Amino acid sequence: MSILKDALESGKFGVTAEMAPPKGYDFSEQMEAAELLAGKVHAVNVTDMQSASLKASGLGLCIKLKQAGVEPIIQITGRDRNRMAIMGDILSAASFGIDTMLALTGDHPVVGDCKESKPVYDLDSVGILKMLSKMEETNCDCGGNEIAGGAPKFYKGAAVTPLYEPLFLQVNKLRQKVENGAMYVQTQGIFDLDTFKRFLEFVDKAGIKTHIMAGIIPLKSAGMAKYMNDNVPGIAVPQDMIDRLAAAAEEGKATGVKGLPGKLGIEMAAEMIAKIKDEKLCDGVHIMAIGAEKNVPVILDKAGIAI
């Protein structure tokens, strides 16, 4: 049974991290991070060529993580695979004991680094969830043909962007994801709790019942925050956070101490997580450290979170 499912359904505060396979075939950096994450998080999302940037496929890293004793969440986008290829990967994943997945539509190849690649989008996030739910229900594949030995059961998840105008559209799609099998959702990075609370209220009013995990992105610098504000949909780092990071950089320059903005970013992430847990805003957190996965145990420790 999915460890994340077990945690969320037994009312524990769920904790997940995120990891990207390399653009290459040496996974040692990822495996070193996995060692640090083991026992600290319920599961680790393995991204499916996020930002449409070519990487080793997620299934490979999921298998490696599983073998190393870290629970993987296989992210599946509809960008590069039609329904047959998605179902095939899901069956292979199941044969390695992988039982937790997250469905995403996927960034368009045009915004990535292999722009000539043909976008597929046979199914979007809702379609992927619907197909897998039907597979589990009927023990049949996407063409209605029987699956030998029955269909594997996955704990299925989806993503949502709380900062979205009009919010109706985002929450309406979330409702469709949940209706079609998403049992947990991870959100885009949260930096402002008021925005997050408004979103939670909207979800509540819409009568949507699912486990929500707040997305946490530890900031590394004021520049990173500004870049994300300008370029990443659904991200809005408040100005006072950017100012504090800039001040930390100034202090570092003046005192000759390196890495102060990064340390502050870790503090701010930990503070956010602690607040979310203390105020019981949602069911868990999903930490996207963007290459700095080694910081995740530190952040959790500072937030006073143990799984």
Add this chain to the structure above:
Amino acid sequence: MIITQKKPIEEVMAMVGDAKTVAILGCGSCATACQTGGEAQVGELKATLEAAGKTVVGTAVADYCCMALGVKGKMRPMVAANPDCIICMSCGDGVQCAAKNAGAIPVYPSNNTMFLGEAVRFGVWEEACHFCGECVLGQTGAICPISQCAKSLVNGPCGGQKNGKCEVNPENDCAWIKIYERLSATNQLDKLTKTREDKGYESVAYPRTITLRGKK
């Protein structure tokens, strides 16, 4: 209307190659409207070919290059003149239709066929349909998510819009926000909350034939 764009003239000349005699077939409908295959463009291409030392043995503009019977009649004199090649200034369908009536004479396209769309102003065309075979406009406020959303999403928007603009091309509005606004304005937002059938692709296995004359 089928929207076409002229190929670079170098590409057309490369196809013509060593041919000494050439005929030109224009199209009186979409390609005329797109200024890629009307009388004026046929005349321009003729002049260009002659300036390059070619002999243009015939020109004609079919009412519709996509109507097999009409094209056959229009092409009869130029085929009889037996040129080394024929250049068809229409959409991709017109070129194929012309080739079926050209016997052993090679037919080359002068245009790239871009999309099905509409003339929004004089000289400006916008894409509007992808021939998906299962029109959903009745559920989406007459705004097509297949052609207007860069990912052709059928269940609502992705998370990739910023200030209402698409992540794929920030000059484009997010189709799903437009759909939302249109359905709000027509008091039909409930159409977004209804579960939709999956869009399948079995029915668009191509090439397809439609006939009103009974079983083919």
